[in-house]
Amino acid sequence: MKKVLFFLLVFISSVFADMKEGRNFTDLPDVDDGYNIHVIYALPSDGIDKEYDLTNQISMLVYQMDKWFNKKTKNRLFEDGQNLKFDRKEDGRIDISFLRMEIDNVSISKKGINAVNMIQTEISRLGFNDEKKVYFVVYGGSNKDVCASSQLPQHAPKSIVANTAALYYPGKGDDSCVENNGGFKPEFNNTTRAALHEVFHVLGAVPKCAPEHLVFGNEGTINDGIGGHLSIPGDIMFSVQSNVTFSKMDNLDMTSKNYYNHSNDCLDLAKSRYVTPTVDDPQLPTYGVQ
Ligand SMILES: [Zn+2]
16 A cells, blocks of 8 residues: 555656646647647656657657658649648647656567557547547657557558557667667658658558558568558668668659559548648548458
8 A cells, every 4th residue: 555655656746747837738729620640749657758848859850850741742742842730839839748658668668569559549548539630659768679650540440549650769779769860850860751651651651552562571570461661762661671771761652653642542642631731622541441
């Protein structure tokens, strides 16, 4: 009983410690139609608050992600390109929510590539479960296997919610995801690449019916059987079986055949409800049927 009381007191004091000026614990009222990518800075119960939501670190990452997307979409479906529809405040700044989860770092880390599923369940339980939204979680902790991962709606049955992408920061080995050309910096680097790759997954890329869609074979590695990728080196949705090569991924479906501005009936990021501007009848991520 004493032990329970002790942990309760530790938890309560950490909740008070998290209260800082300028921080939001809820998703603020939307200034758009509600279909947006909502950003959360989430910590495990025992995680150290590095204030990435308050110091513009996450805003800078999101800025770099959107800048790249706009550059890569110029003179394609729209002359001026498109932007990712992040959840913003009235003043145009990113609406970032802070969330202290009730799961400890080790429990999340040991799930590896599947940690995102545990995070999605937890953020949903704690109120981040708006059916219109997809969630991009910057998780301030470690992951034993990967720097980032996401849920793949088209590979999930309709009964399951698959609306979350996660960046583990500092991630693998407690720092390897932020070293080697990564980290929150005013540049396009491997952290930006990993974040974009996972956000595109949760928006439905690469669709199963894309001509060059790749599913990893069963070779005894963490990516076995995972779809949603392309077999084209250099594309942002390219991935190798070992999931280590993020460098030099700098193209967004340049041939317009697979997931951006193509002419077939498959899901198309250019026509997504989560990009702006978009078409009159925009698309939502499609779920797999099982
Ligand atoms: Zn991937």
